[in-house]
Amino acid sequence: KAGVTQTPRYLIKTRGQQVTLSCSPISGHRSVSWYQQTPGQGLQFLFEYFSETQRNKGNFPGRFSGRQFSNSRSEMNVSTLELGDSALYLCASSLDIVLVGYTFGSGTRLTVV
């Protein structure tokens, strides 16, 4: 069965621009979570969507936003990019976080120049 698909794999953007990343979860998974990973901070939770509703939110500024569609696909958007937004952005989907845990995608590497 298909895994979690993230697109694009790599992105280079300029400071001040905005960017949209996409995540398609495993079929049947309604929960989609987003993480930012940097060498200095490790994995940091951004937000989680479940059935088109944001269910949990991490401690990130309002420039970071997301949404989930009726087919469970999710997008995250970062506006007014800063150099510090350069990171690996990871998406994880779950059927039931307690019973089966997370399945991660391969990530999107964002570089802000």
Next chain:
Amino acid sequence: KQEVTQIPAALSVPEGENLVLNCSFTDSAIYNLQWFRQDPGKGLTSLLLIQSSQREQTSGRLNASLDKSSGRSTLYIAASQPGDSATYLCAVNSGGSYIPTFGRGTSLIVHP
């Protein structure tokens, strides 16, 4: 607030050694604990998931144990190989939000 610590942060061993990676957590009221592997620049690959009611899980050369009372989990890798070189992360699921707390990982290098 749950805190997860992984020791050591980095490990370099010769091929063939048996390894133990450690994961400690502060709140023992957990739902589950999941071990992941991450290759450089890639996503996380799930290795083992241990439920709160379980003591251990095994998959091939990997064995993960869980001791809630002491707030510890260990990942045992038998007969290590160069292909095991990666960063290993543990994630502890606890609290009402069901959002796992991740450790910073152990970076493992197995040299031939």
